[in-house]
Amino acid sequence: MKKDLLSIADLSRDEITLILDTAEAMREIGQRPIKKVPTLRGKTVVNLFYEPSTRTRTSFEIAEKRLSADTLNIAVASSSVLKGETLADTALNIEAMQPDMIVLRHASSGAGHLLSRICRSRIINAGDGMHEHPTQALLDAFTIREHKRSLGGLKIAIVGDLLHSRVLRSNVRLQTALGAEVWACGPATLVPPGLDRLGVRVSTSVDEAVEGADVVMMLRIQQERMSGAFFPSLREYFNTFGLTSARVARAKPDVIIMHPGPMNRGVEIASDVADGPYSVILEQVANGVAVRMAVLYLLAGGQEGD
Amino acid sequence: MAVVLDADRIGRTLTRIAHEILERNRTLDELALIGIRTRGVPIARRIARAIHDVNGHDIPTGALDITLYRDDLMRHPVGAQPLVRRTEIPFSIDDRRILLVDDVLYTGRTIRAALDALIEFGRPRAIQLVVLVDRGHRELPIKADYVGKNVPTSLSQSVQVHLDEIDGRDEVEIRES
Numbered sequence: 459m460k461k462d463l464l465s466i467a468d469l470s471r472d473e474i475t476l477i478l479d480t481a482e483a484m485r486e487i488g489q490r491p492i493k494k495v496p497t498l499r500g501k502t503v504v505n506l507f508y509e510p511s512t513r514t515r516t517s518f519e520i521a522e523k524r525l526s527a528d529t530l531n532i533a534v535a536s537s538s539v540l541k542g543e544t545l546a547d548t549a550l551n552i553e554a555m556q557p558d559m560i561v562l563r564h565a566s567s568g569a570g571h572l573l574s575r576i577c578r579s580r581i582i583n584a585g586d587g588m589h590e591h592p593t594q595a596l597l598d599a600f601t602i603r604e605h606k607r608s609l610g611g612l613k614i615a616i617v618g619d620l621l622h623s624r625v626l627r628s629n630v631r632l633q634t635a636l637g638a639e640v641w642a643c644g645p646a647t648l649v650p651p652g653l654d655r656l657g658v659r660v661s662t663s664v665d666e667a668v669e670g671a672d673v674v675m676m677l678r679i680q681q682e683r684m685s686g687a688f689f690p691s692l693r694e695y696f697n698t699f700g701l702t703s704a705r706v707a708r709a710k711p712d713v714i715i716m717h718p719g720p721m722n723r724g725v726e727i728a729s730d731v732a733d734g735p736y737s738v739i740l741e742q743v744a745n746g747v748a749v750r751m752a753v754l755y756l757l758a759g760g761q762e763g764d
Numbered sequence: 765m766a767v768v769l770d771a772d773r774i775g776r777t778l779t780r781i782a783h784e785i786l787e788r789n790r791t792l793d794e795l796a797l798i799g800i801r802t803r804g805v806p807i808a809r810r811i812a813r814a815i816h817d818v819n820g821h822d823i824p825t826g827a828l829d830i831t832l833y834r835d836d837l838m839r840h841p842v843g844a845q846p847l848v849r850r851t852e853i854p855f856s857i858d859d860r861r862i863l864l865v866d867d868v869l870y871t872g873r874t875i876r877a878a879l880d881a882l883i884e885f886g887r888p889r890a891i892q893l894v895v896l897v898d899r900g901h902r903e904l905p906i907k908a909d910y911v912g913k914n915v916p917t918s919l920s921q922s923v924q925v926h927l928d929e930i931d932g933r934d935e936v937e938i939r940e941s
Contacts, residue, residue, distance in 0.1 A: 459844065476847075483829060483848040492884040495832040525832075752848075758838060759845030 459756050462581040464570040465590045466631040474632060477752050478600050484755070485748035487524055498527035498758055502557040506548070507584070508534045508564040513719050513743060514584050514594070518561050521750035530557070549573045559757065562586070567624075580757045588622050588683070594718050595628035597749040599636065601742050602673055605714050610637035615667040615709075617699060618677030618726045620644040620653065622684070625718045626677060630656045643667035644677075645699060647688040664699050671709040675716040676701050676726045692725050701727045706736060714738045768915050768923075771934035774896070777912040778807065781894060782814035784910055789861060792819075794889065796860045798826045800878050801849050803867035806929040807896055811865065826853035828864075833877035851881070858886040863910075867925040869895040872906035897936055899923050 460468050469477070487495055503522045507515055515531065522529045532552070545564065549572075552560065559580045562570050567587035574581045585591040602609055614633055620626050620642050633640050640658040642649070643666075654660050661667045668674055679695065689695045706713065715727075715736045723729045732739060769777065789795055792815075799808030805827045812825045829849045831837075837846070864878055875893060882891060896912040901919060915938065917923060922941045928934050 480848050483850045486851050487832075490885060494884070496880070497832040497837060499838075501838065755832070755848065756845050759843070 459759070461757075462570065462574045462583075463592055463753060463757060464574060464581065464583045464586075466592050466595055466628045466635070469592075469632075471635055474596070474599070474635065477596055477749065477756060478603060480752035480756060481596075481600050481745070481748040484524075484751040485745070487751070488744075488747060494524050494526060496526045497755060498522070498525040501527045501559070501758060502555075503527045503529050503559045503561060503754070504552050504557045504579075505529060505531045505561045505584075506534075506552065506563070507532065508545075508562075508569075509585070511563055511585070513746070514563065514591075517743070517746040518582075518584060518593075518750050521747050521754055524747070525751055525754055527558075527754070545569060546572060546576055549577055553577050553579060559754065582753060582757065585624055587624065588627075589624050590628045590631075591624040591718075592628050592632075593746070593750055593753055594625050595632040596753070597742055597746040598625075598629055598675065598716060598718070599632055600745045600749050601716065601738055602714070604741075604745075605712075605738065606672060608636070609633055612638045612672040613641065613670055613710075614638045614673040614675065615641045615643060615671040616658075616675045616677060617643045617664055617667055617701065619648050619679045619688075620677065621648040621650045621688075622680040623677045627656075629675065630658050634658070638673075641667040641671070643699070645689050645695070664701070664705055665708060668701075668705050668708045671713055673714055673716065674701065674706070674709055675718075676721075677718070678720065679722055679725050692722075696725055696728075700725065701731050703728065703731055703734070706731055706734075716742060719743070765937055765939050767935055767937045768897070769913060769936035771928075774912075774927075774934045774936065777896065778810050779814050781910045781912060782811050782818060785811070785863065785894075786815065786818060788909075792821045792823065794860045795863060796824045796826065796855060796857065797863045797865055797894075798828050798853060798857075798882070800864065800866040800874060801827055801829045802930060803925050803927055804828075804865045806927045807867060807894075808863075808865040809929075811863075811894065824855045826855065827851060828853065828878055828881055830874060830877040830881055833881045835873060835877065853885055856886055857882065857888045859889050862888045862891045863894050864891055865894045867896050867927075868923050869893070869898045869906075869908050869911075870901055870923075872902045872904035875906045876904050896925060897923055 561582045563584040567589035569586045570583035634657045642658045643661045797808040799805035831848045892909040894910040895908045898911045899917040926935045
């Protein structure tokens, strides 16, 4: 493993498999009467969150506590883009207190890379702008593997706001690396240029993307990142791209429906689908803790060339 | 390289240990076997089978991975982290007599880690230790209750246990390392 986890591109195929296998072992800890192991005793992990987050921050914090690390949460409640100097200064001040790892969520793409250059601590990217969210992709892969045994040869349709989605970028890298056929689908205004160069099939028809899919992953419409009008109305978006039971029926009979959360019910996904029998959305949340425990454990060790 | 136990001797040794366990534990209802990964697990299963062969009693068997409890994990963070495997204890250990099973007893540090791990699953009535080979050189005050074979070794030697389930053959050998 490298020093930091900033992008799925930092991981080899073998390392991805190692993380997922380790997560299998970590999951069992959550089912014990005492949900804690002493592994990271004496290690300090700082959760530095510049964007609001419930799921990811809670998930990391539970993972850290289950491994007995000392955790510290710094939530910078501000949606404005902070200047590079400010982030660097904050990081250096935190560094002065000798943490071992920093989990960073930031609105600017590449924020983790900046910290990686100036910090001795290991940096885990918990979402940087529109770039990547590697632990989300890992927990998604873990969940898919649980239902489908392997990602190789699966048709995975990722549908929604492709432009603003770091979850998309991390997932595309990971899923294609593990041999899945990935389809990305959204309105033309929300398709980032050059997406096809990542090895995905790009479509603007949900019906086409979902047809025969093993996995359908819905992405949230990120209105907070939208500066202009990308589609006429939420209702029209739902009618054209929302996941309804009728559309689910086009997929394989054993399809699983995923969503990284938070969901906009009635916008990208119909309520009955979100709560329906194919939905594994809450399993994703549960698996997030095990996957993050695996990442924390594996990064806490040495690195190549130590 | 010297073979200290061949397949036949391993088989007979485990049968003998099964009989010793039966002899020392009047009631079998509260017994459970927990093997330490990797090679303690097949040994625990074989002992369970041997006990079943004697009196038809099925003793619940689990697998314990102690990696996350090792005392040397984060001390010298050089190189990759050791592989963590699954712990599977599909029964409550509360008030049971636990037979903890490992292949080789050496420094005692693995057993220390295993005891720490076990205690977090509940409060057993007692924990007894079963090992196939005791090679000496303890660094902690730990002693086995059932020993397959005491093998005097020097610190420069290593004891290799091969089991059919994992290695395709049954053999215990000593190597100069």
